[in-house]
Amino acid sequence: ETTVTQSPASLSMAVGEKVSISCKTSTDIDDDMNWYQQKSGEAPKVLISEGNTLRPGVPSRFSSSGYGTDFVFTINNVLLGDEGIYYCQQSDNVPFTFGSGTKLEIK
C-alpha cells in the first residue's frame, strides 16, 4: 500500500497570498496524483487530476507539480472562497490512498 504524507495540516492565509501544500508518497507513483477541494457541507471536488492536469472550469490560480514521490499543490492569489480542506490522492495502485488533508483558513 502507498502511504501519502501531506503537509501542513492547516494554513491560515490572507487574501492574495500564495498557498503551497506538499504530498509525499512512499512508493513511486509516476504522476498519478489527484487534488481535491472540500468546502464545508459539500462533496469533494477534483481540481487537478493525473499528469498535473487542471480540470475543466477550474481557475488557473490552481496548479500542481511533481513526479515520482514528491508533489506540490499551489494556489496563487488565494481568495476567500478558497477556504476548505484540500486532499491529495494517489491513483497509481490499489488501494487508492489519500493524504491526511490540509485545512485552509482565509484571514
Add this chain to the structure above:
Amino acid sequence: EIQLQESGPGLVKPSQSLSLTCSVTGYTITSGYDWSWIRKFPGNKMEWMGYISNSGSTNYNPSLKIRISITTDTSKNQFFLQLHSVTTEDTATYYCARRGYTSFDYWGLGVMVTVSS
C-alpha cells in the same frame, strides 16, 4: 448532469451491519467506469473502501476485505455498500463516487453514520 446520492440509516449498533445505497442519475452505471465507496472519519482522514466496476467486478481495500461487500441493482441504477460487524471505529461520513479515467470525478454529498449502542 450526473448526480449521486447516498441513503441509509444514520445510526447502527455495534456488531451489526451497515447498509447504504447510492442512487445514480444522469449516467448508467453499466456504461462504464468504476463506482466507489469512500469514507471520511472525524478528524478528516479519508479512506477508499472499494469499488464495483461497470461489469460487476469488485476490488476492496484489504483493510476491509473480510467485512465489505459492494453490489448493484442495475435495474434501479443503484449500487450498495454492506459493512459487517461494525464498531465505533466505523463512525464516519460515507460517500459514493464515480472513478473516471483518473480521479474521483463525481461524488454524492455523503451520509453520516454513527455506530453506537
